[in-house]
Amino acid sequence: xxxxxxxxxxxxxxxxxxxxxxxxxxxxxxxxxxxxxxxxxxxxxxxxxxxxxxxxxxxxxxxxxxxxxxxxxxxxxxxxxxxxxxxxxxxxxxxxxxxxxxxxxxxxxxxxxxxxxxxxxxxxxxxxxxxxxxxxxxxxxxxxxxxxxxxxxxxxxxxxxxxxxxxxxxxxxxxxxxxxxxxxxxxxxxxxxxxxxxxxxxxxxxxxxxxxxxxxxxxxxxxxxxxxxxxxxxxxxxxxxxxxxxxxxxxxxxxxxxxxxxxxxxxxxxxxxxxxxxxxxxxxxxxxxxxxxxxxxxxxxxxxxxxxxxxxxxxxxxxxxxxxxxxxxxxxxxxxxxxxxxxxxxxxxxxxxxxxxxxxxxxxxxxxxxxxxxxxxxxxxxxxxxxxxxxxxxxxxxxxxxxxxxxxxxxxxxxxxxxxxxxxxxxxxxxxxxxxxxxxxxxxxxxxxxxxxxxxxxxxxxxxxxxxxxxxxxxxxxxxx
Ligand code: HEM
Numbered sequence: 250x251x252x253x254x255x256x257x258x259x260x261x262x263x264x265x266x267x268x269x270x271x272x273x274x275x276x277x278x279x280x281x282x283x284x285x286x287x288x289x290x291x292x293x294x295x296x297x298x299x300x301x302x303x304x305x306x307x308x309x310x311x312x313x314x315x316x317x318x319x320x321x322x323x324x325x326x327x328x329x330x331x332x333x334x335x336x337x338x339x340x341x342x343x344x345x346x347x348x349x350x351x352x353x354x355x356x357x358x359x360x361x362x363x364x365x366x367x368x369x370x371x372x373x374x375x376x377x378x379x380x381x382x383x384x385x386x387x388x389x390x391x392x393x394x395x396x397x398x399x400x401x402x403x404x405x406x407x408x409x410x411x412x413x414x415x416x417x418x419x420x421x422x423x424x425x426x427x428x429x430x431x432x433x434x435x436x437x438x439x440x441x442x443x444x445x446x447x448x449x450x451x452x453x454x455x456x457x458x459x460x461x462x463x464x465x466x467x468x469x470x471x472x473x474x475x476x477x478x479x480x481x482x483x484x485x486x487x488x489x490x491x492x493x494x495x496x497x498x499x500x501x502x503x504x505x506x507x508x509x510x511x512x513x514x515x516x517x518x519x520x521x522x523x524x525x526x527x528x529x530x531x532x533x534x535x536x537x538x539x540x541x542x543x544x545x546x547x548x549x550x551x552x553x554x555x556x557x558x559x560x561x562x563x564x565x566x567x568x569x570x571x572x573x574x575x576x577x578x579x580x581x582x583x584x585x586x587x588x589x590x591x592x593x594x595x596x597x598x599x600x601x602x603x604x605x606x607x608x609x610x611x612x613x614x615x616x617x618x619x620x621x622x623x624x625x626x627x628x629x630x631x632x633x634x635x636x637x638x639x640x641x642x643x644x645x646x647x648x649x650x651x652x653x654x655x656x657x658x659x660x661x662x663x664x665x666x667x668x669x670x671x672x673x674x675x676x677x678x679x680x681x682x683x684x685x686x687x688x689x690x691x692x693x694x695x696x697x698x699x700x701x702x703x704x705x706x707x708x709x710x711x712x713x714x715x716x717x718x719x720x721x722x723x724x725x726x727x728x729x730x
Pocket of ligand 1: 340344361362363364371375378524525528529531532533536593594595597598599663664665676677678679680681682684685
């Protein structure tokens with residue numbers, strides 16, 4: 250089913266599409282994106298209009314925050330990976346796209362996500378994060394289990410009291426504590442930060458992401474408030490300071506190690522804060538609700554299969570959740586990848602063409618000039634029917650199981666690279682790649698060691714999916730712990 254990445258037919262063509270009139274075109278498109286069409290339709294309708302998955306479009310926010318909203322969008326599985334090729338694209342200052350939040354939100358530093366691999370600091374910071382994750386690898390399973398079994402106990406008490414339990418709120422508090430404890434051995438809620446960490450973090454995240462979101466308020470309020478000017482950084486200074494204090498104290502060992510890599514303690518700490526709060530916490534805030542929603546919608550038949558696989562592997566490991574046991578859970582792993590494919594938590598990727606390029610889609614080859622901004626909307630690429638067939642838009646839990654299934658993994662792009670490739674200091678692939686797939690699986694394991702099945706209602710919220718538990722059926726067999 251997967252189409253070849255090799256070769257492309259015909260002579261190179263100019264990229265079709267239109268940016269419309271200056272300023273007016275970009276503002277009009279922004280309104281389509283947020284209010285009149287919504288994200289998916291915005292991109293799909295332009296692919297349809299121009300009959301091409303490589304197309305010239307404007308991306309939000311546009312005036313007055315972005316100097317230039319014009320991009321060449323790559324919207325299929327074949328053209329998208331140009332964004333992973335460090336010989337072809339430069340990834341300096343474009344983590345959030347055509348605008349960059351003020352560096353006063355990150356202590357005056359351009360943190361790792363905004364650095365191109367050609368910049369020496371990128372290597373040092375990314376190495377610091379690899380070292381940190383490696384040094385804490387044995388802590389991940391026990392820390393995950395203690396934090397998330399606590400979350401599920403709260404779900405049960407809220408269900409008993411109110412008949413429902415809002416997952417997102419509990420996940421925010423738990424994921425924030427879990428990450429702090431997993432990386433540094435200190436739960437943020439047990440420090441001076443108290444239980445206020447997730448709220449402070451969410452506020453700071455909004456200050457960076459507001460140009461790209463809608464809060465569901467009337468357009469007349471949101472346009473001037475969120476999409477035209479940057480929110481003033483001084484309004485989150487206090488929140489940032491409190492977060493920084495936690496990292497500078499709890500992260501002492503990591504900071505000692507960073508100094509050994511040639512980073513100043515201060516630059517390392519702002520980077521630790523960003524990688525932990527924005528990259529990791531921001532990621533899990535979106536990942537777990539999306540995964541839970543897909544599993545809830547998968548229904549009882551899927552739950553039964555997961556129960557059998559998970560409890561079988563844990564029983565074989567003497568009743569313990571070990572890395573070896575988790576590795577044996579093929580369906581569980583496939584479910585996590587399928588959720589990352591269907592709902593990639595980070596949907597936009599950008600890169601400036603380093604030289605004149607030819608980009609191949611399934612249907613042709615297109616010319617792009619040096620300096621042009623390339624943009625990928627990941628859901629279009631990872632739901633490409635030319636690769637994933639008629640079920641491309643559906644959640645197929647066992648899609649990646651077995652030899653045939655694993656051939657499709659090269660088309661899973663959530664980490665800003667192929668799932669078959671690895672992050673390194675020389676590329677921009679997410680250094681948390683293995684950690685994320687592991688905690689995704691641990692989440693499913695925890696759920697089905699504890700429950701035979703569960704019910705939940707699924708909706709949407711600011712950054713993704715919202716899930717409310719409406720019932721759980723406690724485990725009737727197996728290791729159960
Ligand atoms: C980069 C996704 C979790 C640290 C990225 C990028 C994506 C991504 C798409 C590339 C952005 C770009 O340059 O266009 C995710 C998702 C996560 C997650 C979906 C969770 C669900 C983590 C974790 C860490 C992390 C746990 C902890 C170390 C980073 C860093 C970068 C990055 C530092 C910049 C890499 C570089 O500059 O080479 N992530 N990430 N992320 N991620 Fe993750």
